Amino acid sequence: MKLIIILITAVFVNNIVLSQFMGICPFLGVSKQLKSSVGMGGAVIFVMVCATACTYPVYKLLELAKVEYLQTVAFILVIALFVQLVEIVLKKTMPPLYKALGVYLPLITTNCAVLGVTISNIDNSYTFVQSIVNALGTGLAFTLALVLFSGVRARIADSDIPETFKGVPATLVAASIVSLSFMGFGGLFS
Amino acid sequence: MKNNIIPPLVLTIICIVVSGLLVFAHNQTYVDTTGVMTDELKAGCEDVFGKGEYEMLLDKNADTKTPVTFDVDGVVSVITDSTKEKCLVEIEEDGYSKGGLHVLIGVNKDGAVEGISFIECGETPGLGTKVKEKSFLDTLVGFDTNTNPDDIDNVTSATYSSKGMKSACKKAVKLYSEHKEEITNA
Amino acid sequence: MPENKSSMHEFTKGLIKENPTLVTLLGMCPTLAVTTMAVNGIGMGLATTFVLVCSNIVISLLKNVIPKAVRLPCFIVIIAGFVTLISFILQGYFPALYSALGIFLSLITVNCIILGRAEAFASKNKLLPSILDGLGMGLGFTLSLFVMGSLREIFGSGSWLGFKIPVISSNPVLIFIMPAGGFFVLGCIIAMVNKIANRKPPAEISCSNCPNAEMCGQTKEDCTREDK
Numbered sequence: 001m002k003l004i005i006i007l008i009t010a011v012f013v014n015n016i017v018l019s020q021f022m023g024i025c026p027f028l029g030v031s032k033q034l035k036s037s038v039g040m041g042g043a044v045i046f047v048m049v050c051a052t053a054c055t056y057p058v059y060k061l062l063e064l065a066k067v068e069y070l071q072t073v074a075f076i077l078v079i080a081l082f083v084q085l086v087e088i089v090l091k092k093t094m095p096p097l098y099k100a101l102g103v104y105l106p107l108i109t110t111n112c113a114v115l116g117v118t119i120s121n122i123d124n125s126y127t128f129v130q131s132i133v134n135a136l137g138t139g140l141a142f143t144l145a146l147v148l149f150s151g152v153r154a155r156i157a158d159s160d161i162p163e164t165f166k167g168v169p170a171t172l173v174a175a176s177i178v179s180l181s182f183m184g185f186g187g188l189f190s
Numbered sequence: 191m192k193n194n195i196i197p198p199l200v201l202t203i204i205c206i207v208v209s210g211l212l213v214f215a216h217n218q219t220y221v222d223t224t225g226v227m228t229d230e231l232k233a234g235c236e237d238v239f240g241k242g243e244y245e246m247l248l249d250k251n252a253d254t255k256t257p258v259t260f261d262v263d264g265v266v267s268v269i270t271d272s273t274k275e276k277c278l279v280e281i282e283e284d285g286y287s288k289g290g291l292h293v294l295i296g297v298n299k300d301g302a303v304e305g306i307s308f309i310e311c312g313e314t315p316g317l318g319t320k321v322k323e324k325s326f327l328d329t330l331v332g333f334d335t336n337t338n339p340d341d342i343d344n345v346t347s348a349t350y351s352s353k354g355m356k357s358a359c360k361k362a363v364k365l366y367s368e369h370k371e372e373i374t375n376a
Numbered sequence: 377m378p379e380n381k382s383s384m385h386e387f388t389k390g391l392i393k394e395n396p397t398l399v400t401l402l403g404m405c406p407t408l409a410v411t412t413m414a415v416n417g418i419g420m421g422l423a424t425t426f427v428l429v430c431s432n433i434v435i436s437l438l439k440n441v442i443p444k445a446v447r448l449p450c451f452i453v454i455i456a457g458f459v460t461l462i463s464f465i466l467q468g469y470f471p472a473l474y475s476a477l478g479i480f481l482s483l484i485t486v487n488c489i490i491l492g493r494a495e496a497f498a499s500k501n502k503l504l505p506s507i508l509d510g511l512g513m514g515l516g517f518t519l520s521l522f523v524m525g526s527l528r529e530i531f532g533s534g535s536w537l538g539f540k541i542p543v544i545s546s547n548p549v550l551i552f553i554m555p556a557g558g559f560f561v562l563g564c565i566i567a568m569v570n571k572i573a574n575r576k577p578p579a580e581i582s583c584s585n586c587p588n589a590e591m592c593g594q595t596k597e598d599c600t601r602e603d604k
Contacts, residue, residue: 019555021409025488028404069216069464070209072482073456077205080449109448110486112405119479124288164571165563168401172563180556197446204442204450208457219464287478312475315412316533316553347550 003133006126010137013188016113017145018179023113027146028171030104037150041143043104045136047086048114051079052135055118056128075118083109113142148178225255227269231294234307235269235278238296242271244278247373260369262361266292274374275299279362280309285354286318293355295362301370302334303359318351326352333359335367386505390512397520398569402488406480407524408558414537417525419473421518423466423481425511427458428490432498432510439499451494456485489513520565527561528552 014020017027023044030040055075062068087105090098108114117138121131152174161170227246235244247258247268257267266280276296283291290312296304306327313319320326326345333342339360344352366373396402406424411417434454435442442450463481466474474481484490493513498506530536532552534545551557 021405021555024404024408067213069460070212072460072485073208073453076452076456076485080452110488110491112483112486115486116479116483119482164567169563169567172559176556176559179559197443200443201446201449205453208453212457212460215461215464219468310475315416315476
C-alpha cells in the first residue's frame with residue numbers, strides 16, 4: 001500500500017517539475033512538440049530507475065565506509081558514467097532506438113531531476129524497492145508534465161500574445177497556471 | 191591501446207584526489223556533537239526556562255556519550271536542570287519536509303508544555319516557517335496528555351508543519367508522564 | 377590598454393549582457409526553488425559563485441591535462457568536490473542557510489551555468505580570464521536571484537530581508553511563495569528584461585552556451601533545444 005502512495009505522491013502531489021522545481025531546463029527546452037516530449041520522458045524514466053538501482057548500493061557502501069558526505073560526488077559520477085555507457089551500448093546494438101532517444105541522453109546527465117531523485121531517496125530513508133518505485137513515479141511525473149505542457153504550448157503558439165511576452169515569458173506564465181492546477185492534488189492523502 | 195587507457199586513468203586519478211581532499215577536509219573540521227550540550231541547546235533551554243544549569247541525560251551503561259531517548263522515535267535527547275523540576279525534550283519531527291522540525295519542548299513538573307524553542311526549522315520558507323511565530327507557539331503552551339490536538343487550530347498554509355508541531359508536543363508530554371520517575375531521579 | 381579592457385569585459389558581461397538566468401536562460405531550477413526569501417536567494421547565489429570560481433580555476437589550470445574524451449565526467453567530479461566543500465562550510469557556519477537551501481545545495485553540481493562555463497570558457501582560456509568570467513557570471517546569477525527573491529518575498533510574505541513592510545505584511549499574496557508564483561514572477565521578469573533591452577524575444581540561444589554542445593554532435597537544425 002505504501003508503494004502505491006509513494007507512486008501517486010510522486011506523480012501528482014509532489015510533481016518533480018511543477019512542485020519541486022527540478023528539471024526545468026529540459027521542461028522548457030524540449031516540450032515544444034509532443035514527439036520530443038514523449039521521447040525525453042521515456043529516456044528520463046529509464047535513466048532515473050537505473051540510476052536509482054545503481055546509486056542505492058553505492059550509498060550503502062559509502063555508509064559502511066562512514067563517508068556519507070561523498071554522496072554528491074559518487075552519485076553524479078555514477079549517473080554520468082551510466083549515461084555514457086548506455087549511449088555507447090545503444091549506438092552499437094540498437095541504432096534505430098539510438099537515433100530516436102540517443103540525442104536526449106547527454107542532456108539527462110545535467111538534469112537536476114535525476115540527481116534530485118537519487119538524493120531524495122536517501123533523504124527520505126526509502127528501502128530499495130521504495131526507491132525504485134519513487135524513481136519510477138518521478139520519471140512518470142516528469143513525462144506527464146512534459147506531455148501536458150506540449151499540449152499547452154501548441155495552443156499558445158496559435159494565440160495572440162503581446163510582443164514582450166512572446167516566447168519564454170509566455171511559456172513560464174503558462175507553466176505557472178499548470179502548476180496552480182496541480183496544487184489541487186495537495187490534500188489527496190491526509 | 192595507449193589512447194584507451196589514459197582517459198579513464200586520468201578520470202580515476204581525479205576522482206581519487208577529489209575524494210581524498212574531501213575526506214581530509216571532513217576529518218579536520220568535523221565535530222561530533224552527540225551527547226554534548228552544545229551552545230545551541232543551552233540557549234534553547236534558557237529560552238524556555240530561563241538561566242540554569244542544564245545537562246543531558248546520558249546512558250550510564252554505554253562506552254561513548256549516548257543520550258537517553260527511552261526508545262521513542264524522533265526523540266534526540268532529554269535534558270533536565272539541577273533542580274530536576276524542569277525537563278526539555280529534544281525532538282526531530284516531520285513537518286512538510288522530513289525532519290523539518292527540530293525543537294526543544296519544555297515540560298513543567300505538571301506534565302504540561304511550558305514553552306518551545308526551535309533549534310532548526312527546515313520547513314518551506316514563508317509558509318511552513320510560520321509555526322515559529324509566537325502566536326502559534328503560545329497556543330501550544332499548556333498542552334498535556336489530556337489535550338486533544340484537534341482542538342488547537344493549525345496555522346493557515348502551514349497545515350503539515352502545524353500537525354508536526356502538535357505531534358512533537360504529544361510525544362514530549364507522553365514521554366514525561368511515562369518516565370517521570372527516571373527523569374527526576376537521574 | 378586593450379588587455380585591461382578585455383579583462384573588465386570578461387567580468388561585466390556576466391552581470392547584465394549575458395546574465396545567465398535572464399538572458400541565456402540557464403540555471404532555472406534554483407532560481408525558482410530557493411527564491412521564496414531574498415536572503416536565501418543571495419546565499420544560493422554566493423554559494424554558486426564560490427563553486428563556479430573555484431572550479432573555473434582548477435579546470436583552467438588542468439585544461440591541458442584532461443583528455444578530451446573524458447572531460448565532462450572530469451569537470452563534473454571537480455565541480456561536485458567543490459559543492460561538497462561549500463556544503464561543509466555552510467553546515468558549520470551558516471546552518472540556517474544550509475537547511476533553507478536543502479537539496480538544492482547538492483544540485484548546484486548539475487547547474488547548467490557551471491558546467492556550461494567550464495566547457496565553453498575555462499577549458500579554453502587562461503587562469504585570470506577564467507576567474508573573472510566565473511565571478512561575473514556568478515554575481516550576475518546572484519543579482520537575478522536577489523531580484524526574484526525580493527519580489528516574491530515582498531508580495532508573498534510582506535517582508536524584505538526579514539524586515540516587515542507595513543501595508544503588505546497584514547495581507548500578503550501567498551501565491552507568490554508557492555511554485556506557481558515562482559514561474560509567474562520569472563516569466564514577468566524575463567519579459568521586462570527583454571522589453572528594456574529592446575530585444576525581440578525569444579533571445580538567441582546559441583549552441584555555445586549549451587553544456588552539451590560538443591557532446592551533442594547535432595546540426596543546428598536538429599537541435600532539440602528551444603528557441604535557438
